[in-house]
Amino acid sequence: xxxxxxxxxxxxxxxxxxxxxxxxxxxxxxxxxxxxxxxxxxxxxxxxxxxxxxxxxxxxxxxxxxxxxxxxxxxxxxxxxxxxxxxxxxxxxxxxxxxxxxxxxxxxxxxxxxxxxxxxxxxxxxxxxxxxxxxxxxxxxxxxxxxxxxxxxxxxxxxxxxxxxxxxxxxxxxxxxxxxxxxxxxxxxxxxxxxxxxxxxxxxxxxxxxxxxxxxxxxxxxxxxxxxxxxxxxxxxxxxxxxxxxxxxxxxxxxxxxxxxxxxxxxxxxxxxxxxxxxxxxxxxxxxxxxxxxxxxxxxxxxxxxxxxxxxxxxxxxxxxxxxxxxxxxxxx
Numbered sequence: 477x478x479x480x481x482x483x484x485x486x487x488x489x490x491x492x493x494x495x496x497x498x499x500x501x502x503x504x505x506x507x508x509x510x511x512x513x514x515x516x517x518x519x520x521x522x523x524x525x526x527x528x529x530x531x532x533x534x535x536x537x538x539x540x541x542x543x544x545x546x547x548x549x550x551x552x553x554x555x556x557x558x559x560x561x562x563x564x565x566x567x568x569x570x571x572x573x574x575x576x577x578x579x580x581x582x583x584x585x586x587x588x589x590x591x592x593x594x595x596x597x598x599x600x601x602x603x604x605x606x607x608x609x610x611x612x613x614x615x616x617x618x619x620x621x622x623x624x625x626x627x628x629x630x631x632x633x634x635x636x637x638x639x640x641x642x643x644x645x646x647x648x649x650x651x652x653x654x655x656x657x658x659x660x661x662x663x664x665x666x667x668x669x670x671x672x673x674x675x676x677x678x679x680x681x682x683x684x685x686x687x688x689x690x691x692x693x694x695x696x697x698x699x700x701x702x703x704x705x706x707x708x709x710x711x712x713x714x715x716x717x718x719x720x721x722x723x724x725x726x727x728x729x730x731x732x733x734x735x736x737x738x739x740x741x742x743x744x745x746x747x748x749x750x751x752x753x754x755x756x757x758x759x760x761x762x763x764x765x766x767x768x769x770x771x772x773x774x775x776x777x778x779x780x781x782x783x784x785x786x787x788x789x790x791x792x793x794x795x796x797x798x799x800x801x802x803x804x805x806x807x808x809x
Contacts, residue, residue, distance in 0.1 A: 502554075506578045509553035514538065515546050516586070519569055520593055521600055522556055523583055525690055526566040526698065535599040555579060559700055568698060571671065572711070608687045628755070629799040630791045635748065636664050638789055639719070642805045643746045644668055648714030652738055654704050654731070655721030659685030662697045665715070674699040675707065704731045712740035719748045723764050729777045736781040736808065744807050745783060747774070751790065751800035769802070778806050 510516060517536060521527060529547065533540050547567055550556035554575045559566045570576050586593060629635075639661070643651075649670045653661045656674025658681060665672060676682050676699065685699045702708060705727065716735045722728040735745055752768035759767060771788070778785055783806040791801040 502574065503578065505553050506555055506575065506582075509549050509555055510582055512546070513592075514543075515550060516582075517592060517596055518543070518546055518550060518567075519555060519579065520583060520586055521596055522567055522569045523579070523695070524597070524692075525600060525604065526559070526568045526686060527600075527603070528564050528566055531603050532567075535596055535603065571696070571698065604687070604690050607683060607690075610683060628793065629750070629801050630793045634791055635801055635803075638791065638803055639717075639746065639748060640664065640668075642787060642789070642803055643715050643717065643744070645805075646714070646742065646744055648744070650711070650713045650740075651715045651717060652713040652735075653717045653719070654707075654735055655718065655724075656685055656699055657681045659688050659697070659699055661717050661719050662699070663688060663694065665717075666694055666697055669715075670696060672697040673713075675702040675704065677701070677703060705734060707734050707738060712743065713738055714740050714743045715746060716743065717746045717748075719746075720750075722747065722749050722769060723766050726765055728766075728769075729780055732777050732783075733781040736783055739808060741808070744786070744805055745778075745781075747804040747806070749802060751802050753799055755799070768799075771802075774802075774804055778804070782809050783807065784809050 510519060514536065518532065521532065521535060527535075529540055529544055532543050532547075536543065547556060547558070551558050551567070554573075555570055555578070556567050557570055559568070569579055588594060588597065643665065648665075648668070651662070651665050651669050651672045653659075653672065653674040656662060656676045657678075659674055662672045662674045662685070674685060674697070676685070679701060682699050682701055688694075689697050689699065700708075704721070704725070716739055718731070718735055722731065725731050732745070732747075739745060750768040752770050754767065756767070758764040775785060785804060785806050787803075787805040789803045791803075793799060793801075
């Protein structure tokens with residue numbers, strides 16, 4: 477990726493640039509794109525949250541066509557990124573590369589006490605509050621089922637502690653969480669990584685995740701609507717996590733292959749799921765496609781994905797019918 481940036485910049489500017497540096501033409505394009513009051517207000521808002529056009533219309537009190545034109549210019553310049561989720565599109569500032577460095581400088585001089593920005597932030601907080609209320613309503617309607625399943629295995633704290641221990645062994649700087657759900661795993665690894673992306677097929681779960689991540693210390697984390705079988709092109713990640721997802725999938729093998737596609741050369745895949753069990757009600761009542769995953773099955777899937785198991789840990793719960801949680805750590809062959 478860095479080599480591609482350097483080659484493109486060298487071609488556009490007619491000069492020599494080092495990897496990660498911006499060429500003259502890119503810098504001029506960014507200055508032109510950002511050099512307008514509404515677009516600077518948009519960048520300041522998108523730096524704080526992922527927002528739709530309709531939300532930006534509400535916050536800025538400008539027409540949808542006008543804001544759409546401004547957003548189009550920012551996206552074309554590479555200062556903002558557009559993510560389509562069904563009928564909705566979310567926008568956010570660029571979070572890596574030379575454009576990110578430009579934004580850091582351009583936005584650093586704007587104080588929160590600027591009158592226009594202060595008004596915008598107040599309206600943004602109102603939008604976030606409505607999101608939080610919708611997410612809380614959804615969570616409350618499903619919490620009973622989630623708690624019922626959680627009560628069948630070891631406490632989440634024990635699982636998360638081992639996930640951190642295994643996942644951080646190689647000091648990852650980036651994480652991709654497939655089937656991110658409420659974004660809890662991104663939150664867990666947030667203090668240790670520079671960048672995190674979560675992908676989930678459920679819009680309702682993503683609403684919960686966005687609410688949880690809408691705080692300043694999580695600005696380096698983002699969530700996306702997506703299919704684990706058809707992941708959009710992204711940079712490679714140092715750590716890819718698949719936490720309690722495979723037992724829901726029809727084709728877990730293909731999902732792991734797609735996960736492996738997004739691993740950096742020395743990256744690791746961390747899978748967390750149940751060991752084989754006989755609790756049929758999870759299939760009937762909670763859409764589990766398979767009742768746990770055996771060591772042999774996981775080894776076969778990993779091999780098919782070009783991975784080899786590096787470590788495995790089992791966490792046994794107490795009581796009849798309790799579920800054993802298994803953590804697998806794998807690397808590329």
